[in-house]
Structure formats: structure tokens, C-alpha cells
Amino acid sequence: MSITPRMAERREPPFGALRRTFAMLVKEFIQLKRDRVSFAMIVMIPVMQLLLFGYAINTTPRHLPTAVLLQEDSDLARSVLKALQNTAYFRFTHQVRTVEEFDNLLQSGTVLFGVEIPRGFERAVRRGEHPALLVAADATDPVASGSAMAALGRITETALMHDRVAGDVVPPPFEVRAHARYNPAGASQLNIVPGLTGTILTLTMLIFTALSVTRELERGTMEALLSMPIRPVEVMMGKIIPYVLIGFVQAALIIGLGTSLFGVPIYGSLMALALLSTLFITSMLAVGYTFSTLAQNQLQAMQMSMMFFLPNILLSGFMFPFAGMPGWAQWIGEALPLTHYLRIVRAIMLKGATLENLRYDSLMLLGLTLFAMTIAVTRFRRTLD
Amino acid sequence: MQSVATLETPATDIAIDVHGLSKSFGSRKVVSDLSMQVKRGAIYGFLGPNGSGKTTTIRMLCGLLTPDSGEGTCLGYNIRTEADKIRRHVGYMTQRFSLYQDLSVRENLEFVARLYGLTSPRRAARDMITRLGLNGREEQLAGELSGGWKQRLALGACTLPSPKLLLLDEPTAGVDPKARREFWNEIHALAADGLTVLVSTHYMDEAERCHEIAYIAYGQLLTHGTVQEVIAHSALITYTVNGAQLNGLQAELAGKPGIDMVAPFGNSLHVSGRDEQALEASIAHYRARSDLTWERSEPSLEDVFIELMNRAQDNFR
Incomplete structure (x- = not known):
């Protein structure tokens, strides 16, 4: 009885709900203002997405790197090459002399196309023998090679426009034989499954370790750890090695399911795949560990990981053809471990590439791993200064 | 040896x-x-x-x-x-x-023992659990x-x-x-x-x-x-006052010349100062009151520290 009247006396001021909501809102803004990483994320993510999608990504890529195996130097051969170049889909980057070199370039992923003009091509055309001109495509990524392949059909016509060596003959005097290597059916799963191995490993490995040091800082265990006789490298190795094993299990799971459910082949050596996967996992762990030493709390570490993950997805060649990106975007891509790992895992699984074929990407991956690990170790403070 | x-x-x-x-x-x-x-x-x-x-x-x-x-x-x-x-x-x-x-009690202790390179981490942890009286809780x-x-x-x-x-x-x-x-x-x-x-x-x-x-x-x-x-170094003179209505007295005494500190301790009041003469002069009037009993006592450690801190604060400003 004594309570109710008093409650009635303390009447609710007007707009109570509004004022309380406003108090909450002001507090949230103040906290947001203090949280620099969240703020950066709010600005960076839309800007990054917009710039990358707008300028870097191209789903009908042009100027694709192409190797030429020129076995005769004739006017007709030059006209054909010119016509190919004029489609704007092909950019001749390598001229090779042997079939081995030609195959190696395709297998390592250095070029997406190879054009072979056989010896005695012009003479055969003149004689009406109807010879064939080979265009081999790396079809592992059907998106990258698709439109260029489609353009091949009109090549004969354009090649002969200025060079009417054989007059207007129907059917055309030579044939362009397009050969989609590695993935003749153009099945996108074949390209996606190896790619997913890389992106899933990136995400999980990054997040696991990004939290590892910040968690110790947040829970106050870092201070005790620092006061005990253990070195930064020892802390890092101790934290990274368990996840190398976890990453390995994860990779095995994805690849195992990919082969059993989607029939993705593994033409190359499993040993090479395992070795380079371990290297890639380590590089992601080192990057995550670096974030962990930079972030002040676990939320920041997560946000940094997401901001790193985004360009990895867009610029590595996972979703969109690498060769179709402008130069600057390719440079950024080259600095991402995922780019190299994607090439490696696709080349080993789908093209049967060997370590020898993949020397460049393997070395790049190794270099980036060592770089990330060095930063991680030097970033780790021995003291609380 | x-x-x-x-x-x-x-x-x-x-x-x-x-x-x-x-x-x-x-x-x-x-x-x-x-x-x-x-x-x-x-x-x-x-x-x-x-x-x-x-x-x-x-x-x-x-x-x-x-x-x-x-x-x-x-x-x-x-x-x-x-x-x-x-x-x-x-x-x-x-x-x-x-x-x-x-981590459990045992796992924590074993971790520390391993970091320091003790020869038998398990035994060291077990011995410490016994010593701490944590037997039965080692897996908690x-x-x-x-x-x-x-x-x-x-x-x-x-x-x-x-x-x-x-x-x-x-x-x-x-x-x-x-x-x-x-x-x-x-x-x-x-x-x-x-x-x-x-x-x-x-x-x-x-x-x-x-x-x-x-x-x-x-x-x-x-x-x-x-x-x-x-305590001896502090050169603080402290009187313990007992009586009724000490709340009012505390407010009255605080800030008088020679009185550096007045602090209630249960039913009594500690009145302290470094300048003995000034302190005596300030409290003389109150000592005559019949409802209060004044007793010269040793300052407590807390008196000494708070006085030190007040003084340090003055120096600091």
C-alpha cells in the first residue's frame, strides 16, 4: 500500500522511451568513435568492394597471356597471329620453340593459351590440303577461357580478309582446332573445389590464430606468460603447429569430398600437394598471428582478418579470372599467398603439374610465408612496454 | 661443498x-x-x-x-x-x-612445470596439488x-x-x-x-x-x-577521542591549525598532527569537555600512510 502511491507520485517524465533510447544511442556513438578498427571497417569494406568490383574485376577477360609455337615464318602465319591479337582476347607473351616448352607454360599456368602453327602451314593451305591450326586452352577456369574460345570461330575469316591467298573459298582453307585442355567439359566444380581448399584454409587458419595472442592479452594470461622463461619464437611455434595439423585435416576433408562427390581428379602428386598445402597453411597462420599481435582485442583481430580475407577472395583468381585484372590488381594479387596456392592446387590436381612446373609459385609462397613469420615474431613483444 | x-x-x-x-x-x-x-x-x-x-x-x-x-x-x-x-x-x-x-588445476601446473623445464612435470604438479590441499579438485x-x-x-x-x-x-x-x-x-x-x-x-x-x-x-x-x-619516523602525534556525537566533533576539528588529520575508528576518533604545540593548542578547548575522553596514543600505520599521502599530494601539486 505504501509503495503504490509513491510510484504514482514519481510520474514518468514525457518521452521517457525516447530519452532512454537517445542515451543509449549517444553511448553507442561514443564507443564507436573510440573503436578505430570498427570505424575503419565501416569505411574500408564498401570502398574496397566498390573499387575492386568496379576496376579490377572483369568476367570477360581480354589480353590473356598466350604462348606461340611458331614452326614456320610465313605471311599467312603472321596474318593468323595478327587476327588472333586483333580479337583483343590474346596477348602473345611467350614465343617457344619446342612442344615441351609449350606444354610446360600451359601446365604451370604461366599462359592460358597456346597457339601452334605447324610447319608447312602456308604451303598446305595453298595446296588446298585444309590444314589445322592448334589453339590449346587451359580450360581449368571455364570463365577465363570461355569468351576467348568463342572468338576463335571467326578467326579464319578475319585472317584472310587482307590476305586472299586462296581466294574466296568455301569451305575455308584451314581449320582452327581449339583444344580445351584439363577440363574439356568446362565443369565449374573442377575449378571451384581446388579453389575452395585455398579459401576455406585462408578463412579458418586466419581466424584461429588471429585470436590466439589477443585472447591471452584479454584474459590477462599474457602477463604471466611473459614473466616466464619462454621466447617469442617458442610461443609462436607452440601456437601455430597445432593448427598446421588442423589445417591439414581440413584440406584433406575438402579434397577428399571433392574427389568423391564431384569427381575432381588429382592428376599430380599427392606428396607435392601435401607439402605445398602445409606451406600455405603456415603462411596463413603467420598472417593471422601478426594480426593477433596488432589487435587490442579479439573483435579487432576478427575485423582485421575479414578485411584481409576480402581482397583474397576477389583478387586471388578464386572467383574471377586473374588474367583479366588490370596490372595493379595483379600486383596486389601476386602479394597474396592465396593467389599462388590457388595456381598450385589447381595445377597439381587438374593438370598434373610437378614441383618443377610450379617453381615460381612455390618460391613465392615460401617467400611470403617467411616474410609473414618474420613480422609475426618481431611484432611479438617480450615486454609490456 | x-x-x-x-x-x-x-x-x-x-x-x-x-x-x-x-x-x-x-x-x-x-x-x-x-x-x-x-x-x-x-x-x-x-x-x-x-x-x-x-x-x-x-x-x-x-x-x-x-x-x-x-x-x-x-x-x-x-x-x-x-x-x-x-x-x-x-x-x-x-x-x-x-x-x-x-585448463584444469593439474593442467595449469603441468604447463608451468614444462615451461620451466622441470624434470618431471607430472610429479611436480601432483606434489604441488597435495601441498595446496587441492586433492580431489585437480581435474576442476x-x-x-x-x-x-x-x-x-x-x-x-x-x-x-x-x-x-x-x-x-x-x-x-x-x-x-x-x-x-x-x-x-x-x-x-x-x-x-x-x-x-x-x-x-x-x-x-x-x-x-x-x-x-x-x-x-x-x-x-x-x-x-x-x-x-x-611509525616512529612519521613524528605524528595522535590522540584518540572517545565520546558521543563524534561526527560533529570531526567536522569542527578538521582544518584547525596543527590538526593534519581527523579520522573515525569505530566509536573513537583519531586526531593527528605533526606540530605538537599547535595540535595541543587547538584541542585544549575540547579536552576540557566532560563528554569526551582524550588519550594520547601511537598513530596507527594507516594514520601514518594517509598523512604521508596527503603530504605527498601537496608536494605533488
């Missing part, structure tokens, strides 16, 4: 010997020109208000922070250049519980222990590698009186075995359990010595 201890460290009976330590964070000077000496086997109490630089000093002693200036040794090792060796022989118990909450997660048990476990983890010096940063904050007493009994037992203990605290009763104490405020060491020495 020479003992291991004398082979490893210089034969001296000083465990901590530092001079002129200073440390700033940004523009804030946290410790300034601090010098201290702690004898081997002593329990040295480190007192001072919050934010006075106790934790920073302890961190500098064990190599977790690098002093901006100043030199010194800890167990005979240079605190600047030999932090690695100090780490091996010092047990540091942080203010915040710093064992892994998601450290995070699930009560406050008192957490502190005991943390102390156990610090003493596991048989350190020569223990640095305890407010080890009994938020622990009940019984657990606190047991904790201190343990510390005395360790000191009796020759371990040096530096312990920071806010509790006056704990200060009185130390062999020696030091008082630090605003990053400066204001006084040190045994409890008796510190």
Missing part, C-alpha cells in the same frame, strides 16, 4: 637492489627516481594507493617493463640486461588471475575455483619452479579473511625456507605481517623500514 645458490648468484644477502628507477607512459610519470633494497629471506611489503606505481615497479623488477632510467639488480642479475635469468628464478603472481581458466577447471582457491593455485604455480624471489602483486585482493590468513601463513613458511617475498597490498593488517615495508605514492618511495620504524 658449495651450495648451488652461491654458485649461480653473487654471494650477497641483498635480493633486490635498485637505484633511481623511473618510468613514464606517454607524458605520465608513473615511477620516479625509486630506490629500494630488499634483504634475502625477507617479506617486504609494498604499500601505496591505487595508481601509485606499485605494479609498474614490480614489472620493472622482473623484466616485463624496461625502466626509462635507473639501474639495479634482482637476485644479482642486472634488470636491464639479464631479464632472461631473472625470469628463471623469479615467481611473479599478477594482480589479475593469470592462469588458464579453461581453474576458472571454476572460488577466489581463495584461485589465489592459492596461483601462488602454487609461482612457487612450482622453486624461485628465489616471489613478486606478489596484490595477491589477496577480494579474498576472505580466513583464506587471507592461510595465504599469509604460507608466505611466512616460504620465507622461512629462505625465499624472498615482495608483496604489494592495501591491507594494513597484512603490512604488519611483513618484516619490512615501503610506502609508495605518486611513483615515489616515501618511507620504508620495519612497521615500528615507519
Whole structure:
């Protein structure tokens, strides 16, 4: 009885709900203002997405790197090459002399196309023998090679426009034989499954370790750890090695399911795949560990990981053809471990590439791993200064 | 036969010997020109208000922070250049519980034992569990222990590698009186075995359990010595007043010439000042009142510290 009247006396001021909501809102803004990483994320993510999608990504890529195996130097051969170049889909980057070199370039992923003009091509055309001109495509990524392949059909016509060596003959005097290597059916799963191995490993490995040091800082265990006789490298190795094993299990799971459910082949050596996967996992762990030493709390570490993950997805060649990106975007891509790992895992699984074929990407991956690990170790403070 | 201890460290009976330590964070000077000496086997109490630089000093002693200036040794090792060796022989118990909450009691102890390279981590952990009286709880997660048990476990983890010096940063904050007493009994037992203990605290009763104490405020060491020495050094004259309506009296006395401090203690009032004549003059009128009994007494440690702090604050401003 004594309570109710008093409650009635303390009447609710007007707009109570509004004022309380406003108090909450002001507090949230103040906290947001203090949280620099969240703020950066709010600005960076839309800007990054917009710039990358707008300028870097191209789903009908042009100027694709192409190797030429020129076995005769004739006017007709030059006209054909010119016509190919004029489609704007092909950019001749390598001229090779042997079939081995030609195959190696395709297998390592250095070029997406190879054009072979056989010896005695012009003479055969003149004689009406109807010879064939080979265009081999790396079809592992059907998106990258698709439109260029489609353009091949009109090549004969354009090649002969200025060079009417054989007059207007129907059917055309030579044939362009397009050969989609590695993935003749153009099945996108074949390209996606190896790619997913890389992106899933990136995400999980990054997040696991990004939290590892910040968690110790947040829970106050870092201070005790620092006061005990253990070195930064020892802390890092101790934290990274368990996840190398976890990453390995994860990779095995994805690849195992990919082969059993989607029939993705593994033409190359499993040993090479395992070795380079371990290297890639380590590089992601080192990057995550670096974030962990930079972030002040676990939320920041997560946000940094997401901001790193985004360009990895867009610029590595996972979703969109690498060769179709402008130069600057390719440079950024080259600095991402995922780019190299994607090439490696696709080349080993789908093209049967060997370590020898993949020397460049393997070395790049190794270099980036060592770089990330060095930063991680030097970033780790021995003291609380 | 020479003992291991004398082979490893210089034969001296000083465990901590530092001079002129200073440390700033940004523009804030946290410790300034601090010098201290702690004898081997002593329990040295480190007192001072919050934010006075106790934790920073302890961190500098064990190599977790690098002093901006100043030199010194800890167990005979240079605190600047030999932090690695100090780490091996010092047990540091942080203010915040710093064992892994998601590891069990046994797993935490085994982790520490392995880090220090003890020959048999399992046995060391088992022995420590018995010593701590944690038998039956070894598989419990450290995070699930009560406050008192957490502190005991943390102390156990610090003493596991048989350190020569223990640095305890407010080890009994938020622990009940019984657990606190047991904790201190343990510390005395360790000191009796020759371990040096530096312990920071806010509790006056704990200060009185130390062999020696030091008082630090605003990053400066204001006084040190045994409890008796510190009280004697203060030159503080204290009267204890008993009677009714002490609340009004406190307000009246405060601020009078010669009266530096008036503090209620239960049903009595402590009236203290350094200037005996001025103090006597100010209270003369009140001493005549029949409802009050005045008695000259020794200042308590708390009186001394609060007076020191007030004075330091004046100097600081």
C-alpha cells in the first residue's frame, strides 16, 4: 500500500522511451568513435568492394597471356597471329620453340593459351590440303577461357580478309582446332573445389590464430606468460603447429569430398600437394598471428582478418579470372599467398603439374610465408612496454 | 661443498637492489627516481594507493617493463640486461588471475612445470596439488575455483619452479579473511625456507605481517623500514577521542591549525598532527569537555600512510 502511491507520485517524465533510447544511442556513438578498427571497417569494406568490383574485376577477360609455337615464318602465319591479337582476347607473351616448352607454360599456368602453327602451314593451305591450326586452352577456369574460345570461330575469316591467298573459298582453307585442355567439359566444380581448399584454409587458419595472442592479452594470461622463461619464437611455434595439423585435416576433408562427390581428379602428386598445402597453411597462420599481435582485442583481430580475407577472395583468381585484372590488381594479387596456392592446387590436381612446373609459385609462397613469420615474431613483444 | 645458490648468484644477502628507477607512459610519470633494497629471506611489503606505481615497479623488477632510467639488480642479475635469468628464478603472481581458466588445476601446473623445464612435470604438479590441499579438485577447471582457491593455485604455480624471489602483486585482493590468513601463513613458511617475498597490498593488517615495508605514492618511495620504524619516523602525534556525537566533533576539528588529520575508528576518533604545540593548542578547548575522553596514543600505520599521502599530494601539486 505504501509503495503504490509513491510510484504514482514519481510520474514518468514525457518521452521517457525516447530519452532512454537517445542515451543509449549517444553511448553507442561514443564507443564507436573510440573503436578505430570498427570505424575503419565501416569505411574500408564498401570502398574496397566498390573499387575492386568496379576496376579490377572483369568476367570477360581480354589480353590473356598466350604462348606461340611458331614452326614456320610465313605471311599467312603472321596474318593468323595478327587476327588472333586483333580479337583483343590474346596477348602473345611467350614465343617457344619446342612442344615441351609449350606444354610446360600451359601446365604451370604461366599462359592460358597456346597457339601452334605447324610447319608447312602456308604451303598446305595453298595446296588446298585444309590444314589445322592448334589453339590449346587451359580450360581449368571455364570463365577465363570461355569468351576467348568463342572468338576463335571467326578467326579464319578475319585472317584472310587482307590476305586472299586462296581466294574466296568455301569451305575455308584451314581449320582452327581449339583444344580445351584439363577440363574439356568446362565443369565449374573442377575449378571451384581446388579453389575452395585455398579459401576455406585462408578463412579458418586466419581466424584461429588471429585470436590466439589477443585472447591471452584479454584474459590477462599474457602477463604471466611473459614473466616466464619462454621466447617469442617458442610461443609462436607452440601456437601455430597445432593448427598446421588442423589445417591439414581440413584440406584433406575438402579434397577428399571433392574427389568423391564431384569427381575432381588429382592428376599430380599427392606428396607435392601435401607439402605445398602445409606451406600455405603456415603462411596463413603467420598472417593471422601478426594480426593477433596488432589487435587490442579479439573483435579487432576478427575485423582485421575479414578485411584481409576480402581482397583474397576477389583478387586471388578464386572467383574471377586473374588474367583479366588490370596490372595493379595483379600486383596486389601476386602479394597474396592465396593467389599462388590457388595456381598450385589447381595445377597439381587438374593438370598434373610437378614441383618443377610450379617453381615460381612455390618460391613465392615460401617467400611470403617467411616474410609473414618474420613480422609475426618481431611484432611479438617480450615486454609490456 | 658449495651450495648451488652461491654458485649461480653473487654471494650477497641483498635480493633486490635498485637505484633511481623511473618510468613514464606517454607524458605520465608513473615511477620516479625509486630506490629500494630488499634483504634475502625477507617479506617486504609494498604499500601505496591505487595508481601509485606499485605494479609498474614490480614489472620493472622482473623484466616485463624496461625502466626509462635507473639501474639495479634482482637476485644479482642486472634488470636491464639479464631479464632472461631473472625470469628463471623469479615467481611473479599478477594482480589479475593469470592462469588458464579453461585448463584444469593439474593442467595449469603441468604447463608451468614444462615451461620451466622441470624434470618431471607430472610429479611436480601432483606434489604441488597435495601441498595446496587441492586433492580431489585437480581435474576442476581453474576458472571454476572460488577466489581463495584461485589465489592459492596461483601462488602454487609461482612457487612450482622453486624461485628465489616471489613478486606478489596484490595477491589477496577480494579474498576472505580466513583464506587471507592461510595465504599469509604460507608466505611466512616460504620465507622461512629462505625465499624472498615482495608483496604489494592495501591491507594494513597484512603490512604488519611483513618484516619490512615501503610506502609508495605518486611513483615515489616515501618511507620504508620495519612497521615500528615507519611509525616512529612519521613524528605524528595522535590522540584518540572517545565520546558521543563524534561526527560533529570531526567536522569542527578538521582544518584547525596543527590538526593534519581527523579520522573515525569505530566509536573513537583519531586526531593527528605533526606540530605538537599547535595540535595541543587547538584541542585544549575540547579536552576540557566532560563528554569526551582524550588519550594520547601511537598513530596507527594507516594514520601514518594517509598523512604521508596527503603530504605527498601537496608536494605533488
